[in-house]
């Protein structure tokens with residue numbers, strides 16, 4: 001599998017740590033020192049399918065490919081605009097990819113990695129030739145803006161890649177899930193109610209609609225699991241940590257990223273960071289960072305990168321891609 005092109009889009013509205021200190025009891029010093037985040041972009045009216053379509057168009061331009069040559073659209077998101085239609089189909093309509101089969105996939109912050117694995121499987125089987133893989137989130141709609149322990153962490157955005165069949169480019173991946181720990185990161189719940197059996201209840205939203213997180217448990221899980229799955233993917237490819245040009249990690253917390261660099265024994269320069277600008281954009285964070293590095297020339301001479309992330313489910317994964 002080869003990455004032909006990439007693109008990203010973030011909504012225009014920027015919310016700073018000082019802005020948040022006006023709505024919850026927090027401050028720039030706490031947020032910056034504990035997370036590395038300074039600002040995040042928040043959607044003002046644009047849905048996931050809108051921002052994903054914009055990232056997709058940029059990725060197709062970068063790949064120099066027509067929308068009609070895309071035969072699959074895979075959207076990783078946990079904040080779709082609707083369940084029906086699936087949002088990949090809305091993107092298809094927006095960008096004119098009339099020959100694409102379209103579906104959404106949810107694995108929280110690991111969603112983009114799982115979508116990339118899915119794309120690789122479709123390409124390897126010969127079922128598809130050119131796939132648009134997108135990670136996009138409007139997390140702002142499930143964040144509890146009165147909960148200072150979580151609202152400071154997240155932002156909205158979209159990143160996309162066009163991938164194609166190329167037998168000369170190896171792709172290795174590992175992934176996993178542990179449903180028994182799902183309770184440490186939850187959100188988006190709606191109740192099983194209807195007017196036939198719950199005549200007084202019309203509102204299907206509950207408190208569980210908003211995101212709840214046991215931050216310390218997620219932190220401990222991430223600093224163990226991410227280096228573990230990166231080592232596993234390196235073993236699969238018979239490569240050492242220094243053979244990788246860049247580790248493009250899910251952008252959740254700068255302390256998690258530094259800890260991974262230490263555990264792998266590589267220079268922190270190999271683990272670029274942009275979460276200071278965007279916060280945690282979940283499934284979008286890896287393709288947004290990849291696109292920024294590609295467009296600013298950082299990846300010009302790079303031969304191999306590893307993507308790795310973790311998230312709700314719990315889920316995790318690492319993918320080694322030859323550029």
Ligand code: ACO
Pocket residue numbers: 025026027030031034035108109110148149150152153185213215216218219222252253280282310311312
């Ligand atoms: N501003 C000021 N004080 C705060 C804030 C805030 N925004 N949030 C919490 N505090 C306070 C707490 O109330 C606590 O006060 P206390 O000591 O008086 O009780 C104190 O700060 C320390 O709180 P901790 O939770 O212990 O802080 P910690 O150092 O663990 O940092 C954080 C919290 C940043 C959430 C960290 O645990 C973390 O990054 N965890 C991982 C989160 C993550 O990666 N989530 C994304 C998952 S991916 C997905 O699928 C969505």
